[in-house]
Amino acid sequence: MVGYVYEVEGFTSTHEYNVEINAKTGKIIDHESDRLDHDDKKHAIKLTGIISRGKASKIANKKTHGKSSEWTLEYSKKYKTTIWDVKSGNKEVKIKATSGKILSVTND
Incomplete structure (x- = not known):
């Protein structure tokens, strides 16, 4: 393991x-x-000005009363910004990476 x-x-x-x-x-x-295929469009993530993985975990854990176990930093086409996608307990929390604002909380 x-x-x-x-x-x-x-x-x-x-x-x-x-x-x-x-x-x-x-x-x-x-x-x-x-x-990459010609039709693949990727969005570069700027690492300056984003909250840390630790801070994203604290925000998610406080909201869900869970413990973070998975983290993804990605560009979201839906929100048109860089987000932290954090699995906390049995929830998935999407957090705006530049401000720490919670965008959504869903059951995992």
């Missing part, structure tokens, strides 16, 4: 990359890359 794993996804203008990293050891568990 590996324990916690970081799943990192990124892209360039031509390729999408996926890497799984053992959170304890930093060892790469798996990696892959795929060429």
Whole structure:
């Protein structure tokens, strides 16, 4: 059993990359890359001015009275902004990454 794993996804203008990293050891568990199709549009995430994963966890945990176990930082087409998607207890909490405002809470 590996324990916690970081799943990192990124892209360039031509390729999408996926890497799984053992959170304890930093060892790469798996990696892959795929060429982007011409119709794939990706939104780059600016990492300046966003709240930390820890702060996103505190916001989600306070709202759900749960414990965070999964985090995704992504661009949301629905909200047209970068969001933290946090699994807290049995809920999924979407949080605006620049302000910490809760956008939605749903059952997972």
